[in-house]
Amino acid sequence: MDWLDRFHAAVDYIENHLDDKIEYSSVAQAACCSEFHFSRMFSSILGISLSEYIRRRRLTKAAFDIQTSDAKIIDIALKYGYDSSDAFSRAFKKLHSVTPHSVREKGVQLKAYPRISFQITIKGDVELDYQIERMETELRFVGKRQSVKTSRAFKEIPALWRKSNEDGFKQALIDMSWVSPKCKLESLVGICGKEAAITDEVFDYFMGVRYDSKPPSDMEEIRIAPSTYAVFPNVVDAWKRLYSEWLPTSGYELANQPCIEHFLGPGHKIKHELWVPIIEK
Structure with missing residues (x-):
């Protein structure tokens, strides 16, 4: 299909x-x-x-x-x-x-919203930047997970990051980043669930950094197996163009690995990226 x-x-x-x-x-x-x-x-x-x-x-x-x-x-x-x-x-x-x-009553004016129909529109006026990243080794991340309601993820996730900034957790993660850099996921990350197919009403959103040493006592670790990701700049805009422009004609589909929101540090031209796990169709 x-x-x-x-x-x-x-x-x-x-x-x-x-x-x-x-x-x-x-x-x-x-x-x-x-x-x-x-x-x-x-x-x-x-x-x-x-x-x-x-x-x-x-x-x-x-x-x-x-x-x-x-x-x-x-x-x-x-x-x-x-x-x-x-x-x-x-x-x-x-x-x-x-x-x-x-x-x-006769002559009453109403509004009708018809059933939607989808079609692919080929656009060439605005380029879509992306890159394919193949992670050849297992990646280990350290941080904390929070439960997020699937239906309210758009509101709850930004709120979690705001709270982390207020209570010092975000700064703790920043201090731990780049300790032993070995890939392009070296800044703050938000890992959505355990795989791309989030079907439960609630999922875990993991806020952390890639880290190879022993985690602090108040944090935990998760590991992600070697995977291939399509990486798009700007998390907010990436979702729309991913599904409406890139994914339908790319020859790829979502893989059963977590999606990763990658927040880069000061000095980067791009502030954040969306890492989407993919496999060839």
Whole structure:
């Protein structure tokens, strides 16, 4: 199943469950992807979150139901996941700018958000910088892990780094870095889970540095087997261009190794990198 087929399978799942409970993990599974990565892909490519897309589609379908049936408003609200008519009315008016009851009046203008469809657009106006790094030896990292909710990773991970700066943990890692440099992952790193396919509701985010000596008593170590990585500058922008431009036509797919956010020190032209584990298709 190629990249486009995976996304269309996920959209099929959503469309078939608009009047049922939608588990984000099941949507990601339909795309043969982890929930963590799928949510990043979706929001990066579309510019809206997965939850917002589902909300818009449900309220679009609800408007059609109100127009074409005699069903009670509360029944339609319950059908699309709203516990009360008041909650449904608020959400409906926010999207359509009219109340659900007014839909059955003639001449009412509504907004329809159609089902999305994915296609690859070939772009050549802005180059995409990347490099392939093959780590031939096992890498040992020392630091601390924190539990992160998969659905809130975008907010929780930056908060962890802010806290580490305030309590001195970040500086401790900086002092340990470059003790025995032997590869290009020598600054601060954030290692996401145990492998690229994060399917659980909670995963471990490991904040640390590459370090070969005995770890301090308040830290632990993890090891990553020899792997091949695609390395992209600028973590925030890298996710969008990775999935929409690079991965679909690269001849690679994600490997079962952790993704690594690499934060470089002062003096580097590039502030941070995204290291994505890959294997040839």
